[in-house]
Each structure stands twice: as C-alpha cells, then as structure tokens.
Amino acid sequence: MRLPRLNRLAPFALAAPLALALAACATRPAEPAAVAAAAPVQWQAPRPHNGTLTDLTQWWQQFNDPLLTQLIDSAQALSPTLASARTRIAQSRATRVSAGATLGPALNGSASVVRGRQDFLSPLGTLAQAGLQASWEIDLFGGSRAARDAAQARLDSAQAGWHEARVSVAAEVASNYLALRACEAQLVQTQADAASRAETARLTELSAKAGFQSPANKALAGASAAQARAQLTAQQAQCDLAVKALVALAGIEEGTLRTQLAPGSATLPQPAQISVAAVPAEALNQRPDLYAAARDLVAASAEVSQSQAQRLPRVSLAGSVGPAHFDAGGITGSGTLWAIGPVAVSLPLFDGGARAANVDAAQARYDEAAATYRGKLRAAVREVEEALVQLHSTAQRGDDARAAAQGFIDSYRATEARYRGGLASLFELEDARRNAVQAQIALIDLQRERVAAWISLYRALGGGWSSTADLQSASAAGASPLSK
Template sequence: MKKPDFRREPSRLPALGLLAACALLLAGCATDLSPHSMPAAPIPTQWQAPLPAAAPGTTAALPHDGSLAGLSRWWGQQNDPLLVELIMAAEAVSPSVSTARSNIEQARASRTASAAAMLPTLDAVASASRGRSAPVNRATPPIATTLDAGLQASWEIDLFGQYAASRDADQQRFEGSQATWHAARVSMAAEVATQYYSLRACEKLLEVARADAASRAETARLADLSTKAGFQAPATAALARASAAEGHGNAIQQRTLCDLDIKALVALTAINEPALRQKLAAAPVDLTQESMAPVISVPAEVLAQRPDIFNAAREVDAARLEVGSARAQRFPRLSLSGSVFTTKSRTSASTQRFDTWTVGPLQLTVPLFDGGASEANVEAAKARYEDAAAQYRAAVRKAVQEVEEALVKLQSTAERNEDARGAAQGYRASFTGTEARYKSGLASLVELEDARRTLLAAQSNVVALQRERRNAWVALYRALGGGWTTTEPPVQPLASDVSAPSTPAAITAP
C-alpha cells in the first residue's frame, strides 16, 4: 500500500512546522553548548611547553620533518656510512616501528568512522517471501510469491557537536599516532647507534687486551730463559707464566663480549652475520673523532618536537573534546529517515507491482531519565581529561630531566678527557721505565706486572670514556626526540687512540 503523502494532508503541517521550529531553536543553542568552546587543558604555566604548530594530518613540526630520509641525513653527519646503513636496515625490520605503523592505520580508520557518523546512511534492502493469506469463510486463494527491494536512508543531525567532537578527538589521536611512529624510529636509531658504538669500543678494548697478552707472553718467555740460565728463581718464572695466562684469558673474555655485541646487531638489523663482520672489518671507526657540534644548553622550545610530548598534547585535546561529546549526549537528538521500495507479488493467476516512498519521520528525541548514565559518562570523560593533562605534565618533566642528564654526562666526559689522557700518558711512561729497569735487573717482576696492570686500566679507561661520550650523544639525541641543529663548529677529538703495551707510545691528542 502506498504511504500517505504529507503534502496532501494539511492537518499535519502545523505539527511539522512546530517540530522544525524546535529543531532550529536547538541548533541555535548548539553554538554555546558546542564542545569546541571548552577551555584548554589546565596545565600550570611552569610546565607548559610550546606545542608544534602542525597542520592537521601532518608531522612537519617533528624532528627530521617526520621523515625517514631526514633521519638518515641527520645520522649521516657522523661521517660513518656503515652506521647509517645499519640504522636503515633496523628501521625496515623493527617490530616496534611496524606496530607504530599499524597504530597509525587504526587511528586513521577510527577518524574515518567518526567522520562518517555525521553523514547520512543509505542501505539497500531486499526480501522474498512465499505464502497465502485470505479472509475467513472465503475460498482458498492461490499461493503468492512476494519480492521487495528498495533503499533506506537515515541521518542524525549533529545539533550539539557530539559527532564533530568525536571526529576531532580521533583526528588529534591520529596526529599523535604519527608522532608515536616517529618516536619508534628515533628509538630504534638510538638503540642501533648505542649497540654499534659499544661494539666499536669493545673492538678497541680487544686490541688492548691482545697487545697486553702478547706483552705478558713475551715477558714469560724471557723469564723462563733467565730461570733456565740460573739468573732468576723458578718462582719468578712461575709468576710470569701466571701473568701470561691471565692476559690470554682477558683477551678471550673481551673477544666473547665483542661476539655478543655482533650477535645483538645481527638481531637488530637482520643482516647476515658473515656479511656484517665483513662490513665492520672494512670500515674501521675512530671513536675519538666527533662530527657533532658541542651542545651546552637546549632551548625549551626544542622539547616541543619530542614525539611523546607531541602525542601527549594531542591526547589532552582529544580528552577535552570527548568531554564535550559526552555532554552533548545529554541534549535532544534530531534524526530524519526515508525509504524507497518496489514490491512485486506473483501468483498463478496474476502479477502485481507497486512502488512506495516515504520521507520521515523527522524525529526529535529528548532524554528525560537514564538513571544517571549520561552524567556518569561526563564525569568519566572529565577524569580521563584530568589524567591526560597530568600525563602531559609528566611527559614535559621527564623530557627536561632526560635532556639535563644527557647534558651533564656530556659535560662530565669533556672535563674528564684531559685527566684520562694525562693518566694514560703517565702510566705509559712509568711502565716503559719499569720495563727497562726490569731488563737491566734493577726491578722485580712484581713491580713490572703492577705497572702493566695500572697501564692496562688507564688505557681501558680512555676507551670507556670514548664510549661513554658517544652514549651521551645518543642519549641527548633520544631525549630531544630526534636530534638538533646547530651552526657551531665541530668539537676537537676526545682523546687519541690507545696504544698497545708491546709498542710503547704516548697517548696524545691530535
């Protein structure tokens, strides 16, 4: 049966006019009740950080311009192509980067779904039935087959910005997920760099340990010859052999540590171990050379580029918008629906077809009583908002702490540089003199071994200081969320390479 045509029923027009007037009145009130008019997060001034002014859907305010190419160029300043290659390889296989990329796609889908809630929906409907129906006391009619097909549309008008607020909240989270993706890439680059510098320092310590072991073995050989000739007691030769065994054991232990560092790099980069060992052997690195300019202080504005702060700030905005969305759920809702159908009924005797369409109802729903559910939703949204603001403040404090700690470590390594170099030079000279006196019979083997252990400790301290400074650079890179830019000239080398005990040479800066 054809639906009634409202244009032919004047008696309904006043009711529709009243309903439309109510809708316009409610729409006018929506300006004051919109969630977008809510104040920003109440973050104390002392912990506020300037937020990146990024356009919606972009990450231009992030370090490296939020791109992998920019990250590669930044690490290229280290003048170590192998390090850049390892970082890029790790980025390609990192599970954390993959997870962050998946989170971006989920956030994008959620944003699309929220935006779709503001648009009309259109569904195609089809049905088929077979049967008979007839009034009582009448002849049995034939069996009829009925086919229905049509379109149904509905639209809820967003009077008070409920769906707009949800859409904007998802937009904020989408931008935050992009920042989190960049944070994962920065974190992976820092992890690879730390492991790489650890391996390079381990290789340098292995050189020192092997040279020390060779020196001890030579001393043991000479002591054994002197004992056989009757110039020294057997106990002296035994001490020399014990020292040589200790040196050999130290070299094996250091080699094991280097092998473990290589295994870690293989796991990070998924590069075949033989190929990685070949690349490492073909590209030796001098840890004393630094390409980055010195950093004494960091402007507070730089902290705004940190992906975690970027994400935390957008989470605050998203939570604020959700408070408005929850409030809007307490106000009236206006919806409109309609449909267009065609029906075909066929029996053995005849076939009938008729079309129907409807516009409406235009429905206004006014919440009256829900047992306090809507108020509870608002309070829950407010609690999430306060938590997001607290997390933002904590993220800023953590960023300040991490940057300051990295700067302190950099300053500490710079101040200890001269002391470490002077100590290594002094102990090198002391060992050389003691060795000469030992060969002349004026010093005991105990004195020689004591001088050797002291020199080995000083040389190891120089390498450890080089590694500590590199780690401090990486920590500052991570703390700033992906590096920094400066026009200052590069710093001088931290300290020169250590020299082997078997080839006496002073540790000097270039």
C-alpha cells in the same frame, strides 16, 4: 494522488523549530581545564657549539660510516616496534573515518518481492518494490563532532609514535654498534697486554732456570700472564655478545655481518655536533613523544565532551523513497512510494547512573592523560639536560684522560727499560703495565661515553621530527603496513 508540496515538506517544517528549541535550551559540554606545564626558561647545562652543527634528519650520514647507516635501515625495516606503530596508524585512520561518517546521513538500499493474499477475499497477488532508506542523527550538542575530533587526535598521536619508534630503533642500533667498536678497541689493548705479559713470563722463566730470577718472580710472572689470558677471553666474549646483539637487531646473517664489520674494527664512530635551541620550548617541540602525549590529551578532552553529550536529548530524522509494482487478480499498479519521518526525539530519563559514570570515567582518563603529559615533559627536560651534562663532562675530561694515558705509557716504557737493565723489579714492571693498560682502556671508554652522549642528545631532541613532512611519511607507512 500526489500530495501538495507544502504537505510533503511539513515534517521538515516541524523538525526545524524543534531542533532550534532544543539547541537553545542546551549548552555544549565544558572543555576540561587546560594543562599548565611550561618548559624551563633556559637550559641549565652548557650547550655544545664548538664544532660544525648539523641537521638531525641527516645526522647518521655525518658519521661517515656507511655500515652504521645500513644497520639502522635494516633494523628499522625489521623492527616489530615499528611494525606495531604502523598498524596503530592504520587502526586510528579507520577509526577516524568511522567517527567522521556519523556526522552525515546514512543511506541503505532494499528490494523485496511478496506473493500471497492479504486476506480471504483478496485475490492472489504479487507486490515488488525497491527503495532507499535514509537516516540522520542531528548532532545538536556536538557529541559526534567530539568523537571525530578525538579520533583525529588519536591518529595524529599514532603517526608521531611511529617516528618516535624509528628514533628509538636507530639510537638502539647505534648504541650497540658503538659498544662493539669500543669493545674491539679495548680488545686490542687487552691483546697487547696479554702478549707482553706472556713474553715477560717466558723470559722470567728462562732467567729463573739460569738462576738470575727468584722462584717468587717466576710465579708472579706466570700468574700475571694467566690473568691477562683470562681478561682477554672475557673481553672477546663481550665483543661476541655485541655482534650477536647487532645480528638480532639488523637481521643480518652473523657471518656476513662479521665480514662487513672487519674493515672498521676497533674504530669508534665520530658524529657531527648537534644544534641545541637556546629556548627549551623550541627544542622540546621537536619531540614526537611530547606531541603524541599532547594529542592524547586533546583526544581525552574530546571524549569528555562526547560522554557529556550522550546525557542530552537526541534528535534523528528518517525517510525513504522507491518504486513499487502491484499485480493481483488482473489489477496492476505502479508508482513511487515515499515517506519523510519520523522525526524522533530521545530523552534520557533513567539509566541507573550509567551515563553519569561514563562522564566520570572520561574525566578520569583526561586527568590521567594530563598527568602523563606533565610527566613526559619533565622527563624530556631531564633527558636533554643529562645529555648536555654528559657532553660537557666528557669534553672537560678529554685532555686529562689523554695526558694520563700518555704519561702511564711513558712510565711503563721507562720502567721496562730499567727492568731489562736490572734496575727495576718485576713488581714495578707489572704495576706500570697495569696502569698503562687501564689508562688506555679508560680513554677508550671516555670516547665511547662521549659518542653515547651525542646519541642520547639526538634521541632527547626528537631525532629530527617535524609535524609536517615526517607525519606525512608516517601516514604513508600506515597506509601500507608491509611496505617497510
């Protein structure tokens, strides 16, 4: 017998006013207070605007050093840090899908066949049936929505973290490459110094044998040549270590890498200038780590709401429908069996303080995320300011360092001419040579420091990150963890 339509809808009619009554009695859990962490009004360090400004997304190409770009691409493809970031994206995406699925009803299918007697009087029979079971927990107080929002924020954070890892790997490779080129340039100076000292020692020894130089001068010249050889060996070892660091980062065979490095030996890369926004807030909006920290804060806030909702009543609705066939003692029957309900209300009464503790733990995690965000904001401001100070300092020192290097070279040449004419002592010659070499090495180190400051500024400004295109590329990377 079929039930009247009104009776079949009765459970829904009862569930609706019950849900409305519970919603009217409850309030959505309060969101934690917003974090006050304003960026400075203006930069305190001077900004560089003397050259042609360039876009950070294409910055490495502006070095006009194809090998550097190749090394960065190779290191990013092999980096375990980037591989971990891609897996975090995949995990966060799966969690987001799972959290979103709880907002809708769940549907399960079943089928069964039973043969037997229900009691001693009933004949042997077979009951076959199939059905669909549906269940739905009504999200009255926003707990499931908060869980979904938290999962989405974690996914956004993971995607930004992927780009932060890319920027970090690129900056690390560039810093090691710069260190190698500076080491090679200093090695050239050290080799020239060692050769000059060796020649002076040879000539002094010949003069001493002829009686024109004292044994003291001969010993001094020999000691100076030996010292130069030791410095040359140490400098060569430092360059070899820099090559091995690049081998480990880029995953290129050492012999192949040395062959690729040879044409540009001792030549420091020259980057294009970076545009720095006048307002710190604009520049800091480009940083993926700050965006990730902000999304972690949003996720922690949503998790507070989720834990608070778990302390409130829960309403769920179930139902089933499916065909059935019965055959026993020559009596058969077929039809559709269905049911709506039960409409269940769960009221948390006593749990030993577990739910309250969960709320406290979620609030503590939110406070931790807020403190982390504030700390990262301060660190970001500091990194940009420090890079700007270094750039300004190296620019200010450049002319003086070049003048000093040229002056010491001129002094050494004049002293060497006087020494060959017998008007200067070997002590004066060695002192002039040492000053000239040190001035040249200091100039090379200043050039390295300036390029390093540009790299630091590139990293401090987020490396060209944006919350649209780059997050889409991060999503693509996360969808295929082994693609890069």
